[in-house]
Amino acid sequence: MTQHTDHLIIGGGIIGLSAAWQLAQRGKRVHLIEQFPPHHTRGASHGSTRNINNAYHEGFYLDLFDEAFTLWRELEASAPEPLLNLHGLVTQGDEATVLASHEALAARGADVALLTPAEATARWAGMRFAGPVLLGRRAGIGYAARALDALENAAQRDGATIERGARVLAIEPIGDGVRVEVAGADGAVRWVTADHAIVAAGAWSQPLLAEHVDLPALAVTEEHPAHFTPRDPGLVWPSFNHMFAPDALDERGGNVYGMPSPGEGVKLGLHAVGHEVDPDQRTFAATPEVRSAVREHVAEWFPGLDPDSGVEISCTYTSTPNGRFVLDRVGPLTVAAGFSGHGYKFAPAVGRILADSATGLSLPPAEFRLDSHGVAPNAA
Structure with a gap:
C-alpha cells in the first residue's frame, strides 16, 4: 500500500x-x-547547547538572524523550559573581522559594544583578551536538546x-x-x-x-569540540568566538568557538577542522592533532579553564566550499x-x-x- x-x-x-x-x-x-x-x-x-551567535557582517545572515530570533521566542512561548539564554557573546581576534561585524550590527541598531581587553577581562576573568572585543548582548546559547x-x-x-x-x-x-x-x-x-x-x-x-x-561539493567531516572544567566554579562565562586572519588559519588550525554548557563546563572547539568521513562509518574519536590544538588554545587563552580536563564530543559538519x-x-x-x-x-x-x-x-x-x-x- x-x-x-x-x-x-x-x-x-x-x-x-x-x-x-x-x-x-x-x-x-x-x-x-x-x-x-x-x-x-x-x-x-544533538547535545545540550549551541551558540546563538550574531557576529556576522553580511546583511543576509543578519536578516536571517533577526527573523530566527523572533521565531525562537515564539517557539519558546509554547515550550516548558527556556530555549535561549542571552548571556552575551564576545568576538575577538582578527581586528578587521571584529570591526566589520561591529559596524554591520551597529548600523542595524543592534545592542553591541566594543570593549578594550581590560574591560573584557574585568567581566570575564577566566579568559584572556587582546585587541578590540565585540560584545553582542542579544546572543548567548540555545538549549539544543x-x-x-x-x-x-x-x-x-x-x-x-x-x-x-x-x-x-x-x-x-x-x-x-x-x-x-x-x-x-x-x-x-x-x-x-x-x-x-x-x-x-x-x-x-x-x-x-x-x-x-546537482549539488555543490559537500564535505562531511567529523568535528570534536570538548568540555573543559573551570578552575573556579564562580567564574562567569560568555559565549565566544576567536577569529584568526586568513593567513594565520593554517598555523592555528581553525577559528575557535565556545560557550558555557550547564553541568558540562565550558564547551570549546575549532571550527571546520575535522577529517572527511562516511557518516555511517565514523570513529567518534578526535585525531591527536585536533586534540592538541584545542588543548593549546585553552592553555593560551583561557586561564580559568583546566586544559587537561577536556571531555571530547563528536558531531558532523556538512560544508559547502x-x-x-x-x-x-x-x-x-x-x-x-x-x-x-x-x-x-x-x-x-x-x-x-x-x-x-x-x-x-x-x-x-x-x-x-x-x-x-x-x-x-x-x-x-
Whole structure:
C-alpha cells in the first residue's frame, strides 16, 4: 500500500523539524521521516547547547538572524523550559573581522559594544583578551536538546506525523510530485508519495539527491569540540568566538568557538577542522592533532579553564566550499543542505524559508540558491 501526504520531510534534525513546525502551522499534511531515535548522536543537532551567535557582517545572515530570533521566542512561548539564554557573546581576534561585524550590527541598531581587553577581562576573568572585543548582548546559547523537543511537540500539536527508525532508500520525482522508498522500523519496505518533499538529511543529503539535483561539493567531516572544567566554579562565562586572519588559519588550525554548557563546563572547539568521513562509518574519536590544538588554545587563552580536563564530543559538519547553506527548489524537491557548522541559530527562519518554497510561495534567498554556489539547478 502506498501512503500519501502533502509534504514529506526527510531528516528530523533541527532543520527538518523547523520545516515541519512551519508547514504544520499552515494546516498542511506533513510526514517527517528520521532514521534515528530522538537525541541520537549521529548527526549535527544533538547535545545540550549551541551558540546563538550574531557576529556576522553580511546583511543576509543578519536578516536571517533577526527573523530566527523572533521565531525562537515564539517557539519558546509554547515550550516548558527556556530555549535561549542571552548571556552575551564576545568576538575577538582578527581586528578587521571584529570591526566589520561591529559596524554591520551597529548600523542595524543592534545592542553591541566594543570593549578594550581590560574591560573584557574585568567581566570575564577566566579568559584572556587582546585587541578590540565585540560584545553582542542579544546572543548567548540555545538549549539544543530542548529545542528539538519543542519543535517536535509543536509540529505534532498542529498535526504533523513523525516517523522514526525508518530509512529512505530512494527518491523518485514523478509527474508533479515525488515518491520515496522507505524501509520502516520493522524492516518492511514501502512507498510514500507526496506533492512535495523537503530533503534536510544532513550528512546523508548528497547520496540521496545525487540522481536528481546537482549539488555543490559537500564535505562531511567529523568535528570534536570538548568540555573543559573551570578552575573556579564562580567564574562567569560568555559565549565566544576567536577569529584568526586568513593567513594565520593554517598555523592555528581553525577559528575557535565556545560557550558555557550547564553541568558540562565550558564547551570549546575549532571550527571546520575535522577529517572527511562516511557518516555511517565514523570513529567518534578526535585525531591527536585536533586534540592538541584545542588543548593549546585553552592553555593560551583561557586561564580559568583546566586544559587537561577536556571531555571530547563528536558531531558532523556538512560544508559547502563557500560556507553558505544550500536552500533551493528543484521540481517537487526542496533542498536544505550544507549548513557548514553554523546553521543551528538560524533554524526556525530556515524552516519558514523551506515552507515557503515547498508551498510555492517564494524561492529561498538568492544567496543560498544553487546558482550562488556555481551550480545550475537541473530539473528533478
